[in-house]
Amino acid sequence: MTYLSLSGQRRRRTLQAAVALGAVGALGLAGCAGRDPAPESTFVLLDGSKATTADLKGKVTLVNFWATTCVTCVKEMPSIVATYQKYQSQGFETLAVAMEYDPPAWVLNFTQSRQLPFKVALDNTGDIxxxxxxxxxxxxxxxxDKQGRIVKRYVxxxxxxxxxxxxxxxxxQKV
Structure with missing residues (x-):
């Protein structure tokens, strides 16, 4: 009887913890109204030109950190391309940032062979x-978002x- 009672208490505590975590998660989503600004960054693009976070204001932007050796990155890239193509005419931008450990020649080859239609940056130092x-x-x-605030982060x-x-x-949304 004591064992069942302890087991029931554990289940109850586990359920309470799960409910509490769910409430924290819900509050976290509700807290998105106070969005953090995207960090001020300068991106060096494959063609040698530069783009800054300030350049992205006024557009909804997807900033994707990826690597040519990342299986999930390679798998999702066609969907990122399709998303860009679907919304680019409406003020949507995509910026793919290759990680510092990714050899620039591999990034260039991937970008050209897959005909990525959006901006691709190299983060050679890891600063970005x-x-x-x-x-x-x-x-x-x-x-x-258009105001330069981070709306969502996906890992x-x-x-x-x-x-x-x-x-x-x-x-x-209006700017």
């Missing part, structure tokens, strides 16, 4: 990844239908 929350895992993707492949819904909501 550090500025964006010390990104270590790839893919890590940020969705930034791993995003749920693309849900991402598209969020992009459409952000594109509909």
């Amino acid at each position: 990844a550090r500025q964006w929350g010390d990104v270590k895992l790839t893919p890590t993707t940020y969705l930034v 791993g492949e995003p749920d693309f239908p849900a991402l598209h819904t969020l992009i459409e909501e952000l594109l509909a």
Whole structure:
């Protein structure tokens, strides 16, 4: 009888903890109204030109940290291309940031062979990844609103239908 009672107490505590975590998660989502600004960064693009976080204001932007050696990154790239192509005419931008350990020649080859239609940057020093929350895992993707605030962070492949819904909501907002 005591064993069942202890087991029941453990289940109850586990359930209470799960409910508490769910509440924290829900509050975290509700807290998105106070969005953090995207870090001020300068991106060196494959063609040698530069883009800054300030250049992205006024557009909804997907900033994707990736690597050519990352299986999930390679798998999700066609969906990122399709997302860019679907929304680019509406003020949507995509910036793919190759991690510092990714050889530039591999990034260039990948970009050309896959005909990536958006901006691709090299983070040779790792400074950009550090500025964006010390990104270590790839893919890590940020969705930034027109005001330059981070709306969502994805670690791993995003749920693309849900991402598209969020992009459409952000594109509909006034600057």
